[in-house]
Amino acid sequence: MADVSEKERDEVNCAVCMDKLTNAKYLKCFHSFCTRCLEHCVRNLKVSCPLCREVTSVPRGIDSLLPNLKATRRVNEAKVRARIETKIQDSGCQCGSCKELGVICLAKSYCVDCEMLICDTCVKAHELLKMTRSHRIIGVLDFQNGVPVDEGDDVREVGVLERRCEKHGSPLTKFCRPCHQPVCPQCALEEHPKLNDHECVSIVDVEGKLAGELKQLLSKIDPNHFDRVANSYKQRLKNSADKAQELKAKINESAQNEVASIYAKIEAKRVDLNARILDIEKVSSRKVAAVLSGIRRLRCRAEKLEGYANELLKTGNPSDILAVKETVTEHLKDIRAEMRKLTSDDSEVDDLDGYTFTPTDWMSANYEPGVGRLEAPTLRGQGECSVAGVFKRRTSTRMTRTTQRPQSALPRLSNTRSLIN
Ligand SMILES: [Zn+2]
Ligand SMILES: [Zn+2]
Ligand SMILES: [Zn+2]
Ligand SMILES: [Zn+2]
Numbered sequence: 001m002a003d004v005s006e007k008e009r010d011e012v013n014c015a016v017c018m019d020k021l022t023n024a025k026y027l028k029c030f031h032s033f034c035t036r037c038l039e040h041c042v043r044n045l046k047v048s049c050p051l052c053r054e055v056t057s058v059p060r061g062i063d064s065l066l067p068n069l070k071a072t073r074r075v076n077e078a079k080v081r082a083r084i085e086t087k088i089q090d091s092g093c094q095c096g097s098c099k100e101l102g103v104i105c106l107a108k109s110y111c112v113d114c115e116m117l118i119c120d121t122c123v124k125a126h127e128l129l130k131m132t133r134s135h136r137i138i139g140v141l142d143f144q145n146g147v148p149v150d151e152g153d154d155v156r157e158v159g160v161l162e163r164r165c166e167k168h169g170s171p172l173t174k175f176c177r178p179c180h181q182p183v184c185p186q187c188a189l190e191e192h193p194k195l196n197d198h199e200c201v202s203i204v205d206v207e208g209k210l211a212g213e214l215k216q217l218l219s220k221i222d223p224n225h226f227d228r229v230a231n232s233y234k235q236r237l238k239n240s241a242d243k244a245q246e247l248k249a250k251i252n253e254s255a256q257n258e259v260a261s262i263y264a265k266i267e268a269k270r271v272d273l274n275a276r277i278l279d280i281e282k283v284s285s286r287k288v289a290a291v292l293s294g295i296r297r298l299r300c301r302a303e304k305l306e307g308y309a310n311e312l313l314k315t316g317n318p319s320d321i322l323a324v325k326e327t328v329t330e331h332l333k334d335i336r337a338e339m340r341k342l343t344s345d346d347s348e349v350d351d352l353d354g355y356t357f358t359p360t361d362w363m364s365a366n367y368e369p370g371v372g373r374l375e376a377p378t379l380r381g382q383g384e385c386s387v388a389g390v391f392k393r394r395t396s397t398r399m400t401r402t403t404q405r406p407q408s409a410l411p412r413l414s415n416t417r418s419l420i421n
């Protein structure tokens with residue numbers, strides 16, 4: 001309810017002067033202010049609305065703005081009521097017209113145009129005269145009972161804006177069809193008939209025609225047009241939202257694919273590096289195992305040679321010793337040579353000891369998704385050796401291993417012994 005009263009107050013009072021709206025005009029935002037207040041707001045033929053800041057151009061001045069009919073009617077009503085009130089108080093409800101003739105009689109009506117309280121006789125006289133026939137007559141009793149004074153056909157004739165003839169000062173209650181202009185009764189009677197018989201009629205008679213013209217204009221306002229345009233923009237809004245959704249989905253999908261592909265690359269490298277390390281470890285342990293088995297074999301051979309020599313010392317004579325001494329010496333030399341060869345091979349055994357691993361530098365300018373770099377130990381001062389190089393070298397060591405070792409023939413002692421026995 002507070003809202004309603006506030007709205008009503010806005011329609012009655014001017015937001016600039018806070019007083020009652022006087023000669024109120026609408027800006028294009030349909031906020032209404034007094035003409036005088038708006039005139040103070042004009043800057044470069046423009047008015048910025050004191051309430052909502054929307055700018056209205058006024059190239060033809062404040063007067064050309066739409067008048068606030070509601071406010072004007074309220075002001076007119078208040079003015080007329082105040083005037084009638086004063087007249088009744090001043091004259092004690094006497095007919096002003098008859099008083100001028102020295103007759104005192106009771107006035108039951110008020111003529112708005114003559115601004116005079118008049119008796120029933122004078123009301124009849126008003127109706128007889130063409131000049132006064134259109135005057136607005138208000139019953140005093142009606143007025144005192146609060147019936148609004150600006151209602152009825154009289155008002156329709158004078159108009160809410162109460163425009164008056166600039167020449168005669170009378171309300172424009174007639175209409176000249178050829179001029180398409182409202183005119184005052186005097187102009188209609190005296191001026192226009194001179195101009196090629198201009199026909200003037202009561203303004204009320206052309207109401208239908210002029211209202212039709214205005215309705216014709218209003219019909220050009222098509223609310224559906226606004227809706228259609230608004231809908232096309234709403235569609236744009238929706239399209240844009242759909243497009244955003246579509247693009248986001250594409251971006252997310254691409255990012256997921258990219259992550260998956262990078263992950264797959266890294267994973268492949270991880271698996272590859274693990275496989276290489278396993279490979280190197282396998283090869284090196286196989287080599288160490290081969291060396292160990294060689295050492296075991298040589299030790300076994302040495303033990304057997306020792307056993308053979310001990311048996312010879314126990315059972316043989318110097319002639320026997322001389323017969324085998326050279327071969328035993330050859331055996332010992334051979335065992336030593338083989339031992340040397342085995343242990344010198346050992347220096348070439350690939351173990352993971354010298355390998356280094358450098359993790360991928362995420363901050364590097366030429367970063368590529370990966371795990372890191374596995375580097376083989378530096379060999380024979382040739383600088384860094386690639387993993388591929390290690391594999392090559394391994395192949396070459398395999399080749400050397402296949403070379404046959406010299407094998408000298410040793411007479412079987414057990415056989416010799418059996419021969420001797
Ligand atoms: Zn004002
Ligand atoms: Zn406004
Ligand atoms: Zn009158
Ligand atoms: Zn009278």
Ligand SMILES: [Zn+2]
Nearest residue numbers: 176179192198
């Ligand atoms: Zn005319």
Ligand SMILES: [Zn+2]
Nearest residue numbers: 165168184187
């Ligand atoms: Zn006139």
